[in-house]
Amino acid sequence: MKLSLLLILLSFSIIFQPLKMDAHTQGKNLKPGELRAGLAKVVITPQQPLWMAGYAARTKPAEGKLQDLYAKALAIEDSAGHRLVIVTSDLLGFPRKTADRIAAEAGKKYGLGRESILLNSSHTHSGPVLRDSLAGAYALEKDQIEAIDAYTGKLEDQIVALIGSALGDLAPARISYGVGEASFAMNRRKITPDGVINSPNPGGVVDRSVPVLKIESEAGRIRGVLFGYACHNTTLTGEFQQWSGDYAGFAQQEIESTHPGATALFLMGCGADINPYPRSKLELATQHGKELGSAVGTVLQSKMSPVKGGVRAAFDIVSLPFAPPPTKEMFTAQLSHPNVFHQRHARRMLDRLGKDGRLISEYPYPIQVVRIGSDFTMIGLAGEIVTDYALRLKREVKGRVWVAGYSNDVFAYVPSARMFPEGGYEVVESMIYYDQPGPFMPVIEEKIMEKTMSLVRRVSDK
Ligand SMILES: [Zn+2]
Incomplete structure (x- = not known):
């Protein structure tokens, strides 16, 4: 390499070094693993x-x-x-x-x-x-x-x-x-x-x-x-x-x-x-x-x-299905339920049915997995x-x-x-307080497990 070219490259590296450092101030001065x-x-x-x-x-x-x-x-x-x-x-x-x-x-x-x-x-x-x-x-x-x-x-x-x-x-x-x-x-x-x-x-x-x-x-x-x-x-x-x-x-x-x-x-x-x-x-x-x-x-x-x-992290959503909700007629009957919380729930569901014609059929459930090093895993379930x-x-x-x-969303x-x-x-009654249409389906456990395990693989060592 010619001396002049080497000098040019050297001066470039000197000029650009501080800029590079500024862009990567995070984690500086740490040895790998620290x-x-x-x-x-x-x-x-x-x-x-x-x-x-x-x-x-x-x-x-x-x-x-x-x-x-x-x-x-x-x-x-x-x-x-x-x-x-x-x-x-x-x-x-x-x-x-x-x-x-x-x-x-x-x-x-x-x-x-x-x-x-x-x-x-x-x-x-x-x-x-x-x-x-x-x-x-x-x-x-x-x-x-x-x-x-x-x-x-x-x-x-x-x-x-x-x-x-x-x-x-x-x-x-x-x-x-x-x-x-x-x-x-x-x-x-x-x-x-x-x-x-x-x-x-x-x-x-x-x-x-x-x-x-x-x-x-x-x-x-x-x-x-x-x-x-x-x-x-x-x-x-x-x-x-x-x-x-x-x-x-x-x-x-x-x-x-x-x-x-x-x-x-x-x-x-x-x-x-x-x-x-x-x-x-x-x-x-x-x-x-x-x-x-x-x-x-x-x-x-x-x-x-x-x-x-x-440190590696992954976050994703899995859809959790609700059981088919009660019909409009069933909610209407609940308006005269002896329990005021059932009454209020039925009123809100009927309002929603009036507006959209239907209730949500699944919930977008967030899952987070964090890995530090090769064998420490933290899982955040909602x-x-x-x-x-x-x-x-x-x-x-x-x-x-x-x-x-109780992570990232407490919804039910x-x-x-x-x-x-x-x-x-x-399983059942709490859904009224949380304003959900009704209980989930039992399949939610497998859905949550499957998605969590896929995120665990995503953050694992290659
Ligand atoms: Zn609770």
Whole structure:
């Protein structure tokens, strides 16, 4: 090569080097396999007396707070600049429209694909009602609807900003994984001669595992703790009128107070058929929170296995079919049903039939799968999804597997195939509160499994 040409090439590389660096600032200075992590949190406690989400029997808005509600974010980035942000929240559930708005806005602002944002809620029943959520459950006056609208809009902005803060906090990190156990979760589908009732069922399926991700600085300081449990946040029942995260809120508080400076994030599992027991007393919510917090503490002190390698994520939709809905005549007959929730549901379905001539026949169900390295998989399933799915995925997906429910859209209960002949709240009655035309078909389990496994293959090593 001639000297002059070499000089030209050299000067080009010098000129273009900084530009190239600017375009690829993410993941810089990391060796292959190393990760950066960032954490952020924001208080989302409503400042006005808003209606509380989760119990249809409540008749008035919240009266102050037991503790603040939070949205929190954990951002993870690999050495190639692939990023993932996990958002957790002390909320009943992100409705689809809210999740989509947050993901679209954060995607635009920070260059994140939909697959890189996981939006999870703890399913606390002591948080606020959000717009487009459980429309059938509450009798809301116009001023409440407006207040809920305003709160939801502000929440969306806060969470977009939160994602930005977590990305802004990215710094080299050591991430490790372990699993503990807490005892207060119990199956709540008790089979009786009169059908399934909501009552403790000690013999029923349950997943009492407590998965934990520890995020440490390079110097070994704990910066963040992501932990999960698959159990309704319903220790506090409908007569409680103050904001709180229930057991998950108290567990986060416990972990943050024992690890000053660390952010504790609760990721809700597939606990749709699971309640905390005993329940209905404030001291039980703090007791369960302490038990969960100390289960996490035990894992943090034990030998945890490292999580490192490339970050890959996939997101897709699968259509879940509803059973053929009741006819117009059947809905009309239900207008005089003794239960007011059935009446309201029938009215809304008839309105929809009047407008479109038909009801939706399937639901577009979002599924997200995240892989870090070669054997750590995190699965985010939508809806109030039951334990069977997590147990099955943990059997069928290789390596270390963490299955979250209540992710990206909380739109209805998602029962497993075996539950359909049993019936009960999770299969049938809950659909009224969620404003769905009626129950799903049993085939939804296979559809969800098939799509999830295809996403697992998509993010797996070639
Ligand atoms: Zn629920």
